[in-house]
Structure formats: structure tokens, C-alpha cells
Amino acid sequence: MHINRVCLPENYTSLFFMNLYQRFPETFIVAEENGKIAGYIMCRIETGISNFKLLGIAKKGHVISIAVLPEHHREGIGSALMQEAMKAMVNYKAKECYLEVRTSNLSAVNLYRKIGFEVARTAKGYYADGEAAKVMAKKLPFAK
Numbered sequence: 001m002h003i004n005r006v007c008l009p010e011n012y013t014s015l016f017f018m019n020l021y022q023r024f025p026e027t028f029i030v031a032e033e034n035g036k037i038a039g040y041i042m043c044r045i046e047t048g049i050s051n052f053k054l055l056g057i058a059k060k061g062h063v064i065s066i067a068v069l070p071e072h073h074r075e076g077i078g079s080a081l082m083q084e085a086m087k088a089m090v091n092y093k094a095k096e097c098y099l100e101v102r103t104s105n106l107s108a109v110n111l112y113r114k115i116g117f118e119v120a121r122t123a124k125g126y127y128a129d130g131e132a133a134k135v136m137a138k139k140l141p142f143a144k
């Protein structure tokens with residue numbers, strides 16, 4: 001919760017964090033460096049219309065929040081958190097992964113593109129301050 005508050009304007013109650021942790025523990029992951037938490041990712045597994053038309057209705061892993069402390073940026077932690085969460089999504093039978101990202105958040109957009117995400121659509125006025133979100137999605141390569 002501390003890292004979330006330091007890094008992002010979208011903050012949540014402890015109940016919200018605990019709910020995601022209890023329902024989807026395998027995709028709630030922290031990165032540690034020398035025994036201290038440097039970053040986290042938390043996700044939800046949903047059933048709905050696929051971001052990839054041919055799949056129809058699909059189970060999807062939705063990245064709700066990911067952040068890494070500024071002093072640990074560019075060490076590969078964000079990529080590692082994404083890769084581990086995507087592997088775990090397959091355990092919940094998800095076929096694809098998606099997320100929303102501010103159109104201005106170039107570091108995050110670059111990270112997602114680098115690991116194979118594509119922009120599925122733009123959601124106008126998605127954030128509380130009116131900024132649009134890019135909805136980015138990727139088929140899960142390890143899907144059974």
C-alpha cells in the first residue's frame with residue numbers, strides 16, 4: 001500500500017488489497033530486494049468478452065495495479081512482476097491478460113509493449129482526472 005501511494009494516483013483501501021489477495025493469491029506478487037519490498041502487482045481473474053475477437057467469451061487476467069519504488073526503476077523488476085503474474089494467470093485458466101494505462105505513462109506503455117502487449121482500444125475519460133486509458137492486451141503464451 002505504501003508503494004502504491006508513493007507511485008500512483010489511484011489508491012485503494014486495505015480491504016480492496018486484502019480482497020484481491022484472498023481471491024487471487026497467486027497473482028498478488030511482491031518483489032523483494034535485501035528483504036525489503038521493492039514492487040508489487042495485483043490482479044483479478046474475470047470472465048468476459050475477449051480483447052481478441054476470435055476467442056469470444058474468455059477468462060481474462062486483469063492487472064489492477066503494478067508499481068516499483070522509484071529507486072528500483074529500470075532494474076527489470078516491473079517486467080519480472082508482469083511475467084510471474086501472467087504465468088500465475090494460466091493456473092486460473094486465463095487465456096489472455098489485459099490492463100489499463102494512462103496514455104501519458106510512457107514508461108509503463110513501453111514496458112507492456114516490450115513484453116508483447118498491443119493496444120486493444122482507448123477508453124476516453126477513464127481516470128478520475130479525465131485522462132484517457134489505453135487498454136492493452138496480450139494472449140497468454142503458456143495457456144493450456
Ligand SMILES: CC(C)(COP(=O)(O)OP(=O)(O)OC[C@H]1O[C@@H](n2cnc3c(N)ncnc32)[C@H](O)[C@@H]1OP(=O)(O)O)[C@@H](O)C(=O)NCCC(=O)NCCS
Nearest residue numbers: 007066067068073074075076077078079101107108110111
Ligand atoms: C512502469 C513501472 C512499473 C516499470 O517498472 P520497472 O521495474 O522500472 O521496469 P523494467 O526495469 O522492467 O523496464 C522494462 C522496460 O520498460 C520500459 N521502461 C521502463 N521505464 C521506462 C522509462 N522511464 N522510460 C522509457 N521506457 C521505460 C523500457 O522498455 C524497459 O526496458 P529497458 O530497461 O531494457 O529499456 C515503473 O516505472 C513504475 O512503478 N511506475 C509508476 C507506477 C506506474 O506507472 N504503474 C503502471 C500503471 S499502469
